[in-house]
Amino acid sequence: MLQIQFLRENKESVIEILKVKNFDASTIIDQVIALDDNRKSTQSSSDELLFRANAIAKEIGILFKSDKGEEANILKEESVQIKEKTKSLQSSLSEIESDIWKLLVQIPNIPHPSVPAGKSDADNEVIKEVGEIPQLSENKKPHWDLCSQYNLIDFELGNKITGAGFPVYKGKGAKLQRALIAYFLDKNTDAGYTEYQPPYLVNEDSGFGTGQLPDKEGQMYHVTEDNLYLIPTAEVPLTNFFRDIIVKKEEFPIKCTAYTPCFRREAGSYGKDVRGLNRLHQFDKVEIVQVQHPKDSYDTLDVMVNHVANILEELELPYRILRLCGGDLSFTAALTFDFEVYSAGQDRWLEVSSVSNFEGYQSNRLKLRYKDENGKTQLCHTLNGSALALPRIFASLVENNQTENGIKIPKVLQDYTRFDTIN
């Protein structure tokens, strides 16, 4: 979320910029500021009373020691009265604070100046397109047909033991999956990211820290017995590593990567575009996360984008990079680049990665800070990206590399798969 101080100082420009995200902030900011004013005055009245109460308590202590019980009793009465008053002030204070919180979490992050206006994904800006779209024969197939033809994935079996959206990879399909995970992790660690294996279940605090809670509660699988949530992305455990942390300047940039399965309920998304691997309840992803000094975060974003692009080039997949428009940009992101690969069996672009700079928006929630030259605590910037999400990479590899004699494995993967063809 945004800082109140920032909203106060930049009210007009924030209202203007948030129009790019199709968000009308004019009234909500006024409400926040008014509540914050109220908070300050309530706070200071309460502080004054407590000051008096503390002084009285000390005095009583001294009086008792010097055997002046009667004088002490008079003070006790005053103290009781003060306590009454502070009680009500305290309760309205916590009410005000929770009201402020409720409003603040409704205000999206402000978009970077380069974010184009737009309503939907149709308005995203294609900034780069790389690679040739494969020209396949007439009898080309989508990956779900290829997967059953070559015994790579058993969707029915997953259906039987769990349900729709939980595929079972087998044989060379499972090996390809494992190869991709290992390859991605190697690429990331070669680029200086530290590899982690985090838990796949997180607690409520972590859900709040990265913003899945309270708003997107319905999108996560909730283990109510223990009040834990299955992670929808490794971003949640990785970024929460840094919750309530003050990092030292020389620690920048902090770079982590992790492979995890991701669990998403995908409530409400049925029908088209969900066949095969296109949309799943459980899928694998390798994530990269960076914590960076604000002045360097956009350079870092570029580096991360180039990193992902390099992987796709090595995999010989045709891809394009989109700068998300205001309407498609996520609530918490300031700037996001999406990667789409062309999947020639379905003749469509599939999103395989999303690389974002959240600036201080997540950090403010997480209380992730550093100390500046003057010793003041400032918010760090956080960034993350998929490097990469597996299922659609799997789908496009299988579709684009299909031949009459089987599916060709890209060279960089062959050391990992230990086969060069699926047939």
Added chain:
RNA sequence: GGAGAGAUGGCAGAGUGGUCGAAUGCACUGGUCUUGAAAACCAGCGUACAGCAAUGUACCGGGGGUUCGAAUCCCUCUCUCUCCGCCA
């Protein structure tokens, strides 16, 4: 799952009702000394909110309570450790 012990500042570790935001040590920062370094000595050293500042308030795992006053007493939750049981 059963029994017991515990949770204090970056770390270690005192503190069981008043002058405790908290001793002491280590670490860290600045200074003195030194050719340089070490040692020694001196000083500083948590976070948040309000305030130009002085300063005030809150925070000793979380929440609630007793009291004029709570790190300290009570209730409750969470977590950690030890022993036993079970187990990959």
